[in-house]
Amino acid sequence: MAKSITRGHPLHEDLVSHVYILMDKYSVPEEDLPRTFVRFAYNQWNWYQSDFNKTFRGSANTVELSDLLPDDMDDMAPSALKLFLDAYMDQSPADETDIFCREITKMYLYGMTYREIMAETGISLNIIHKAIKQVKHDIHHSYQHRDSPCIADL
Numbered sequence: 001m002a003k004s005i006t007r008g009h010p011l012h013e014d015l016v017s018h019v020y021i022l023m024d025k026y027s028v029p030e031e032d033l034p035r036t037f038v039r040f041a042y043n044q045w046n047w048y049q050s051d052f053n054k055t056f057r058g059s060a061n062t063v064e065l066s067d068l069l070p071d072d073m074d075d076m077a078p079s080a081l082k083l084f085l086d087a088y089m090d091q092s093p094a095d096e097t098d099i100f101c102r103e104i105t106k107m108y109l110y111g112m113t114y115r116e117i118m119a120e121t122g123i124s125l126n127i128i129h130k131a132i133k134q135v136k137h138d139i140h141h142s143y144q145h146r147d148s149p150c151i152a153d154l
Contacts, residue, residue: 001034002041011056015041018052048113088139101138104131 006012019040028036044052093099107117114128
């Protein structure tokens with residue numbers, strides 16, 4: 001089960017041990033053990049701030065710039081990708097909403113989880129998700145129209 005959750009990652013054996021130690025703290029009925037194990041293992045593997053991730057995976061869950069960009073940008077070299085994203089994030093924001101969305105996205109890019117951003121700012125998870133989604137949309141739109149002349153330039 002752990003091998004399936006980790007998609008064959010070599011750490012699946014360590015995940016099993018870690019989850020059994022965690023489950024030892026609880027008195028789980030025998031018939032619920034498989035289901036509970038899978039839930040614990042999935043959470044420990046996928047939650048960025050889980051004890052397992054902090055201990056064994058370290059920076060494996062840091063956000064890559066390419067995670068924020070549209071899929072059709074894969075043909076760009078990583079350095080060009082970083083330059084494009086840096087240039088976009090350094091542009092002067094159009095309005096207060098744009099400033100808000102970019103600041104939330106910067107927190108996310110620096111490795112904070114949605115829950116950490118929520119704890120730091122008091123903003124709901126739904127609003128955080130929408131802000132990052134808006135920046136993704138804006139980046140995609142900006143990328144698609146990067147070579148076309150600006151209306152102001154005409």
